[in-house]
Amino acid sequence: MTLRILAVDDSLTMREMLRQTLTEAGFDVMLAEDGVDALHRLPDADPDLILTDLNMPKMDGFGLIDAVRKGDVAPRVPILVLTTESATSLKERARSAGATGWITKPFDEVSLVSTIRRVAAV
Amino acid sequence: MRATGSATDPNVRELVAFRTARQDFCVDILSVREIRGWSRPALLPHAPHYVQGVINLRGAVVPILDLARRLGLEPIEDTDRNVIIVAAIQNRIVGLLVEAVTDILTVPSSGVQPTPDLASETTRNMLRGVVVQDSRLIRLLDVGQLLPQDVEPAA
Amino acid sequence: MAGLIDLRDIFFVEADELLSALEEGLRAIQTGAHDTDTVNAVFRAVHSIKGGAGAFDLKALVGFAHRFETVLDALRAGKLQPEPALLGGLLHASDHLADMISAARQGNATDPEHDERVIAALEQHAGGGGSKEEEAFVFEPLALDGPFGIDAVRLPLPSGTRDVTLTFRPHAGAFASGHDPCLLLRDLCADDPAEVCLDQSALPDANSFDPGQSYLGWKVILQTERTDPQLLAIFEFIDGICDLTIASAAPPIPDVAASLPPPSSPPLAPVPSAPPIPANTAPAQTSAPPAAAVSPAAGTGPRPTIRVDIDRVDRLVDILGELVIHQAMLTEAIEQSPGFGSVEVDRSLDQLRQLSRQIQESVMAIRAQPVKPLFDRMHRIVREASMAAGKAARLVTEGEATEVDKTIIERLADPLTHMIRNAVDHGLEKPSRRTDLGKPSEGVIKLAAAHRSGRIVITVQDDGAGIDREKVRQIAIDKGLVAASAELTPQEIDALLFLPGFSTATEVSALSGRGVGMDVVRSEIAGLGGRVGITSVRGLGTTLTISLPLTLAVLDGMVFVAAGQTLVLPVSAIIETLRPEPGMRHSLGQADSVLDVRGRCMPLIDVGMALGFRRSLQPGEGEIVVVVERGDDGAIALMVDGIRDQRQVVIKGLEANYGQIPGIAAATVLGDGSVALILDPTDLAASGQSPSRPVSPLAAE
Structure with a gap:
């Protein structure tokens, strides 16, 4: 079975990039534009992993993680955050918010895929 | 297809010959899109006197020029037997109203002679030369000169 | 990579959107909106540009965006206040970011020293407050996310x-x-x-x-x-x-x-x-909190969108045009056949009409776009033009949500830019002069869009000095454009500005000079089936008005007959149709007459005569009057011989094969395959009122 990934980013460029990279790597990809959009899509998407940007309008990545963790749709789904900062404080914040791990942008396909494989499996 | 026929041999020209106002004219076949029967055009306001109006040519609105009037010749009779030569001039499509198409001529390039001096000034400007065929003097039109210079496309 | 959309293209399209969001947000902050959402949106725009640029290894862009973002971050955190100087720096940086992106799009780069000057100036404005407390952003293209510096020590292993x-x-x-x-x-x-x-x-x-x-x-x-x-x-x-x-x-x-x-x-x-x-079994259903945030409210999420190649839409528009023509042909054929009058046929025809209209509206909606992005771009033009000309100016926009066909919007950018520059350069006075005159030192350029009479009307208005008609007249005479003895009305003098080669600027301006005059603007607008008009009040300012068709495809037309010709009027312009009583008509002077419609007097024009199709009226002609709107809120009464029907017509341009004709907007093909001209009532009124026609460079003769 293919790993299903819900990728959340407000930037169309990033969404397209994620869609292409992840699709080529053999994953099933669903996209959302922000935290609110992601929450709406979550039940149908039923992802094995959520990949989310942090800085987004409407509901940011922290808000999304919190809502997923406290919700009843897939509270224990692995969530990786995408961040341009390598700052440890952001990682700490992500971890305490309930993120499973993080990926620093810009990323390459190899590190993206290997990080996904580290935290999610079908 | 005809276009390629003449294009392959640069020394030969194919010309569409026609009559209007009792004179013989011809145009290069490369500029002719089609020849069709006359249909009543819609009048254009504020148009030069030789612009008859516009017709619908498969969805495109095409102006019709009365060639006789354009050349300052006496006007031709308004009948259903007149034909329209649809020509591409620069980037525009224009219909030339004439009395009848008479022939398709194939002449060597050397067969086109300079316009004789006796032609009137108006006419001279619009001719590229003349072709003599079967003792007839056929005027080769410079279609690019037929459009009124003050009616430029907007673009 | 077949089938994949080019990511670079997407990035640049998105960057454009982000840039306008950035600029818009900065302008909002400038006018006092200092709320968290606005500042966040501004920050996010730069942040997203940085993220995308990083993915394409555009180092200069990333570096610039990062430093820009750092200042915005300080603003966001309240460490900086939106002082005018800082905002000026931010706007300048945003303009420069736009330049860097457009250079990158063409595979070029801006001058690194210039980049540095702009961003350093911004940091200067920001003082010390701009430094992030987090560690400096280190550009690491395609970095492996190696924790604890693992990647560095992986290789030299015993x-x-x-x-x-x-x-x-x-x-x-x-x-x-x-x-x-x-x-x-x-x-x-x-x-x-x-x-x-x-x-x-x-x-x-x-x-x-x-x-x-x-x-x-x-x-x-x-x-x-x-x-x-x-x-x-x-x-x-x-x-x-x-x-x-x-x-x-x-x-x-x-x-x-x-x-x-x-x-x-x-x-x-x-x-x-x-x-x-x-x-995996831990999510105990019993102990899970209610978590209202997660329960999705069905149907309230953002609706999915797709991006479609514009050629496909254009193809659809073409087919639609054919559909409308053939529907008219079919209707005509059925109406002349013996079966006409049967309820079934009638109902089917009606259905067909409605469906084709719905398709048309849907297709047009796909192509329609708000003018906002176009208007947004003009803020920068005003900033740059006023800076270059040593003037103070502010752009105020109105009606940004007005939707217009995409093609029209695209082709409006150049003429509009020119008009705006012109307004700043030639319209507004210098600040000191304005103060002397008792005006605010900052001039206002107002850019507005609205739908009117089935057309879109765009106005560019300045509160400057107005046209100096004596000067304009003199220049025109000096340049041999008009005879010294010519008697010109103020409107005719204003129209001189649109003559090729005319320029009122005594010295060639760096911005609106370069030999490009208003005549170019006029011909560009005319190419879109539009018109430009100018009005001016000395001392109070000048208004340029562009009137454009809403779409380049289809309109609702009333088909009528005048002087034996079948013609079409846009239904959207028609106020009413009536058969006037003898007492309603009054003569003014020799040729002009007015019609009194319930106390409202309006010019009365015979369409056949205005178009030059007849010189006088015979009995039975011109007995029906169609009252139509004129662009400036007035009305005119058009005399016609008979009204045929009302239907959708496909707009066919005359420009491509012929040229512009005064009083005529376009042509169409009727059900019988013949051509009918579509009237432009406003323009017709102008040509009808003065048959000699004032200066009008685009007139055919």
Whole structure:
């Protein structure tokens, strides 16, 4: 079975990039534009992993993680955050918010895929 | 297809010959899109006197020029037997109203002679030369000169 | 890569959107909106540009955006106040960012020194407040997310295996954060010989079992060449929410270590694949909080959109045009056939009409776009033009939501830019002069869009000096454009500005000079089937008005007859149709007459005569009057011979094969295949009122 990934980013460029990279790597990809959009899509998407940007309008990545963790749709789904900062404080914040791990942008396909494989499996 | 026929041999020209106002004219076949029967055009306001109006040519609105009037010749009779030569001039499509198409001529390039001096000034400007065929003097039109210079496309 | 959309293209399209969001937000802050949402949106725009630029390795852009973002971050955090000087710097940086992006799009780069000047100036404005407390952004293209600097130490490894003993016990929070110990153990053991022992000693009896708790631990004995940091890296994500110990039982002594048996320990059951029971079954349905945030309200989410190649839409528009023509032909054929009048046929025809209209509206809606992005671009033009001309100016926009066909919007950018520059350059006075005159030193350029009479009307209005008609007239005479003896009305003088080669600027301006005059604007607008008009009040300002068709495809037309010609009027312009009583008509002077419609007087024009199709009226002609709107809120009465019907007509341009005709907007093809001209009532009124026609460079004759 293919790993299903819900990728959340407000930037169309990033969404397209994620869609292409992840699709080529053999994953099933669903996209959302922000935290609110992601929450709406979550039940149908039923992802094995959520990949989310942090800085987004409407509901940011922290808000999304919190809502997923406290919700009843897939509270224990692995969530990786995408961040341009390598700052440890952001990682700490992500971890305490309930993120499973993080990926620093810009990323390459190899590190993206290997990080996904580290935290999610079908 | 005809276009390629003449294009392959640069020394030969194919010309569409026609009559209007009792004179013989011809145009290069490369500029002719089609020849069709006359249909009543819609009048254009504020148009030069030789612009008859516009017709619908498969969805495109095409102006019709009365060639006789354009050349300052006496006007031709308004009948259903007149034909329209649809020509591409620069980037525009224009219909030339004439009395009848008479022939398709194939002449060597050397067969086109300079316009004789006796032609009137108006006419001279619009001719590229003349072709003599079967003792007839056929005027080769410079279609690019037929459009009124003050009616430029907007673009 | 076939089938994949070019990511670069997407990035640049998105960057354009982000840039206008950035600029718009900065302008909002400038006018006092200093709320969190606005500042966040501005920050996010630069942030997203940085992110995208990083993906394409556009280093200069990333560096610039990062420093820009740092200042915005300080603004966001309240460490900086939106003082005018800072905002000026921010706007300048945003303009420069736009330049950098457009250079990058063409594969070029801006001058690095210039980049540096702009951003350094901004940082200057920001003072010290702009430095982020977090560590400086280090540009690392396509970096492997190597924790603990692992990548750096991976290569210089002394060969030789050693025995490592790890104990690992995830906390309950680890499962809550989506961690799966199985995956960690898998990565830990990887290709190395390993012994994994499950420690379930903490497991309580079934009664006191809490699925939300973690009871399992593992002990792993590994024969590996990997260093401790490498092994620890596997646990990077779970660090802090597990207990982890690592011990090298034997120091890496080659040969010896390898031959040693595993350190003695109680026989443990190897459980490489033992599922940690609580991990996946833990989400206890009973204990889950209500979590209103997650329950999705169906149907309220953002609607999905697709991006379609514009050629496909254009093709649809073409087909639609044919459909409308053939529908008219079919209707005409049926109406002349013996079967006409049957209810079924009638109903079907009606259905067909409605469907074709719905298709048309849907297709047009696809092509329609608000003018906002176009208007947004003009702010920068005003900023730059006023800076270059030493003037103070502000752009005010109105009606930004007005939707217009995409093609029209695209082709409006150049003429509009020119008009705006012109307004700043030639329209507005210098600040000192304005102060002398008692005007605010900052001039206002108002850019507005609205729908009127089925057309879109765009106005560019300045509150400057107005047209100096005496000067304009003199220049026109000097340049030989008009005779010295010519008697010109103020409107005719204003129209001189549109003559080719006319320029009122005594010195050639760096901005609106370059030999490009208003005549170019006029011909560009005319190419879109539009018109430009100018009005001016001395001392109060000048207004340029562009009137454009809404779409370039279809309109609702009233088909009528005048002087034996079948013609079409846009229904949207028609106010009413009437058969006037003799007493309603009054003559003014020799030729002009007005019609009194319930106390409202309006010019009365015979369409046939205005178009030059007849010189006088015969009995039975011109007896029906169609009252139509004129662009400036007035009305005119058009005399026609008869009204045929009302229907949709496909707009066919005359420009391509012929040229512009005064009073005529376009042509169409009727059901019988013949051509009918579509009237432009406003323009017709102008040509009808003065048959000699004032200066009008685009008139055919």
